Amino acid sequence: MSSSSTKSGDEEQTIANDLVVTKYNMAGEIVNKTLKLVIEKCVEGAKIHEICLFGDKLIEDETSKVFKKNKEIKKGIAFPTCISVNNCVCHFSPLVSDHEILLKSGDLVKIDLGAHVDGYIGVIAHTIVVNHISNNKKVDGRIADVILAAHYCAEACHRLIKNGNNNSQVTEAMQKICESFKCKPIEGILMHQLKQHQIEGDKSIIQNPSDTQKQEHEKSEFKTYEVYGVDCLISTGDGKGKEMDARTTVYKKTDEIYNLKLKASRALYSEVDKKFGLMPFTLRGCEDEKKARMGLLECVNHKLMIPFPVLWEKEGEYVAHFKYTLLIMPNNNVRITSGPFILDNFESKFKIEDDSINALLKSSTKRVIKKKKKKIDIVELMKAAPLTINGEAS
Known part of the structure; x- marks a missing residue:
């Protein structure tokens, strides 16, 4: 399950190439399937390290089934399965030798994983609440606030990351959405452009920059045929993730x-x-x-x-996480990874008041198909409208 970087001098392959799109879609289908099955494992009493092992094994098994005859094509895990609970921000992927942690009913669980096919990466993160679907109960309170804030941030990104827009527009929109729900994006977290064998490409989007990062982070414009790992990490707290005593794995x-x-x-x-x-x-x-x-x-x-250190918010706070892979195509954005989300399952006393954000979220993400112009037949045109010279038809 290995990968190797693009050889020096090789022309960079983009999603303008249909085969590259196919490989991205393969990786996307694998992580979508894996996420669905990992969600089913996230039940009360489940052991976190066993869920992580299950997710990784599934990605390895599924990627091994594609391009079986071509031994040169590398594929496998692009990001190991992480299960981060409640105030844990991200990157919690315990070893078998670590202290055993069990999921509890009502836990807010963030699932994060990725796969690649020939270095073309599909990443995904999704947030669920243990037992809330099986008990047929709506999620409310601060958990609902933070999940909705993260969800709407992810939806805004889908609409803003497109040819001609820039990364600061995304940062600004996320800040407005989070303010509506009295939440904050996690400080310093970057969304990265994805390239072959590169999970952290040249361009990036910062969701909550510190004063130093505001000065140092480079402004960039999105272009057609670019790919991004859209990564929204939102907190009910002050948005400052800190390292604690959890082992980095x-x-x-x-x-x-x-x-x-x-x-x-x-x-x-x-x-x-x-x-x-x-x-x-x-x-x-x-x-x-x-x-x-x-x-x-x-x-x-x-x-x-x-x-990739394990980060934590303050005890008693909650963090929600949504991530997907987005392809910027000529006529639309294509989200190749996504998890199940039913808006009606969440109830918050807050709502988005900003008219520009509401208009953005209501805008369509469906593909725009441009009609091809019909070729003009000169002979037929002249028959239909004869050439006139000094008022007389020729």
């Missing part, structure tokens, strides 16, 4: 070069390069978890691997 190899000294470090680096390439991975996916942990420190210290 998700990492990503970089392009940095360094001669590792320790045997365990070299073994880990080699295994990650072969299995995952530049895609994020979890230590759970390594052959020997204990040996992998031994080799990790040197790799991280020399920036050969970067961590």
Whole structure:
């Protein structure tokens, strides 16, 4: 299940190519199917590490079924399954050796995962409340507020990330939506452009910039045939995710070069390069978890691997998460990953008052098909309207 970066000198393939779109759609179908089955596992009493193992195994199994005859095409996990509960913001993907955590009725659960086919990435994140559907109860209170805020942010992004618009328009709209529900986007979280073998491409969108980030973050314009991982993380608290005592288990190899000294470090680096390439991975996916942990420190210290730390909001707050893969096509945006969402299941005392945001959310996302202009037959045109010279037909 490995990947390798595009070779130097190769022409970058975009979704202007039908085969590239097909590969994106394959990855999208796999994560949509995986999400559906992972949601079914998120019941009262379920063990989080077992759900994560289930999600990863399903992605590996499903990606192994495509392009079976072409051994050169790499495919597999693009982001390991993470299950982050209540005030946990993101990246919680425990190891078998970690303390066992069970889901409880009423827990707000964020599911985050991704797959790739030939380096073309489908990512998804979805938020559910344990038992609320089976008990046929509406979700209300602050949980409903934050889920609706995140949902509407995701819907606004679908409409704003299009050719000619820019990333600051998205940031502004998300801020307005969150203010309506007395919520805040998580500070500093970036949505990234996706490219082949790159889950963090050149362009990005920041949803809640700090004062420093406002000055440093580069303004960019969206273009046709670009792909984005639209990532909305919203909190009922102050929006400042912090690291606590949860072990970081998700990492990503970089392009940095360094001669590792320790045997365990070299073994880990080699295994990650072969299995995952530049895609994020979890230590759970390594052959020997204990040996992998031994080799990790040197790799991280020399920036050969970067961590995706587990972040937390304040105790008692809630965080909702929606993420999908968006293709900017000539006539429309195509969302290739999505989870089940029924608006009527959520009840909030707040609503969006801003007219411009309401108009945006009401605008259609359906495909616009431009009619082809009929070719003009000159002979037929002259028969229908003979050429006149000085008032006389010729």
